[in-house]
Amino acid sequence: MDLAATLAPLHNFFLIVSFVFGALVGSFANVCIGRWPHGESVISPRSRCPKCKSLIAWHDNIPMLSWLLLRARCRNCGLPISWQYPAVEFITGLLFLLVFWRFGFAAASPIYMGICAALVIVTFQDLTDWTIPNEITFPGIFLGPACALIGMTMPETSGLRVTDPLDALAGLFLGGAILYSLDRITVLLLKKPGMGFGDVKLLAMLGAFLGWWGVLFIVMFASIIGTIAGGLTIFYFRNKADSPGEETAESDTREEDADGISLQGHYLPFGPYLALAGLLYLFVGPEMIQWYIATLTPAPLDAAL
Numbered sequence: 001m002d003l004a005a006t007l008a009p010l011h012n013f014f015l016i017v018s019f020v021f022g023a024l025v026g027s028f029a030n031v032c033i034g035r036w037p038h039g040e041s042v043i044s045p046r047s048r049c050p051k052c053k054s055l056i057a058w059h060d061n062i063p064m065l066s067w068l069l070l071r072a073r074c075r076n077c078g079l080p081i082s083w084q085y086p087a088v089e090f091i092t093g094l095l096f097l098l099v100f101w102r103f104g105f106a107a108a109s110p111i112y113m114g115i116c117a118a119l120v121i122v123t124f125q126d127l128t129d130w131t132i133p134n135e136i137t138f139p140g141i142f143l144g145p146a147c148a149l150i151g152m153t154m155p156e157t158s159g160l161r162v163t164d165p166l167d168a169l170a171g172l173f174l175g176g177a178i179l180y181s182l183d184r185i186t187v188l189l190l191k192k193p194g195m196g197f198g199d200v201k202l203l204a205m206l207g208a209f210l211g212w213w214g215v216l217f218i219v220m221f222a223s224i225i226g227t228i229a230g231g232l233t234i235f236y237f238r239n240k241a242d243s244p245g246e247e248t249a250e251s252d253t254r255e256e257d258a259d260g261i262s263l264q265g266h267y268l269p270f271g272p273y274l275a276l277a278g279l280l281y282l283f284v285g286p287e288m289i290q291w292y293i294a295t296l297t298p299a300p301l302d303a304a305l
């Protein structure tokens with residue numbers, strides 16, 4: 001009897017363990033999101049309230065629970081604590097639980113938990129600071145092909161999406177090349193600011209872990225999600241501008257306003273869409289592609305009759 005079969009009765013217990021472990025990693029992710037943009041160490045000093053600078057006791061730093069028990073306020077100064085902290089902890093916990101549920105006791109699970117935590121950090125740092133941390137993308141670009149190399153020697157049950165180092169390298173270069181050329185085209189032809197080099201490195205990293213099929217899937221789904229989210233954002237700001245009580249802009253200048261909103265006033269980061277599409281591929285991407293190809297393949301004639 002192998003290890004997985006022995007531990008099968010404890011499946012639900014390990015789902016909970018995965019969630020708790022993810023929430024603790026999420027707590028550390030919050031530190032990274034807050035400190036990396038300022039070039040600060042994530043090891044020391046200990047966490048302080050961003051407003052009154054008082055040290056946070058360990059019992060006031062328990063993922064999600066402390067935020068709820070303190071009613072989202074600092075114990076010392078009483079000023080509000082952002083909902084972002086418990087949200088990052090909950091999302092990371094949920095993703096770790098999903099990884100265990102999807103891949104179980106497999107070599108892929110700890111690797112994919114790491115990718116999930118990395119993508120949560122990328123998403124929230126891009127939303128708050130408009131940057132994607134090199135602390136994530138640089139190691140990721142090397143670790144992706146390294147995992148594929150080790151995956152070569154493992155049985156199929158490892159759960160790894162990519163066990164062929166050539167596929168990892170193809171994903172790395174295709175991911176980098178697609179966004180790099182898109183960035184150049186935007187700058188040279190449209191004379192608009194491009195998407196930024198952080199996104200290029202992020203897709204290269206995702207390609208290094210998920211292969212070149214993964215890159216194509218991620219580009220397509222990130223664009224779809226981005227278009228929907230971008231449309232909703234512009235719609236929201238237009239409605240806000242049209243709401244009564246505010247000076248209504250003349251109808252002929254409104255088109256220009258909308259253009260300005262999408263590019264400068266309310267910059268739309270692309271990193272979160274790449275991260276979301278990357279997670280989608282990680283969990284169900286290859287299965288979705290197989291299903292799609294199967295529906296395109298015509299059924300045998302005798303089956304149709």
Ligand SMILES: [Zn+2]
Nearest residue numbers: 049052074077
């Ligand atoms: Zn405080």
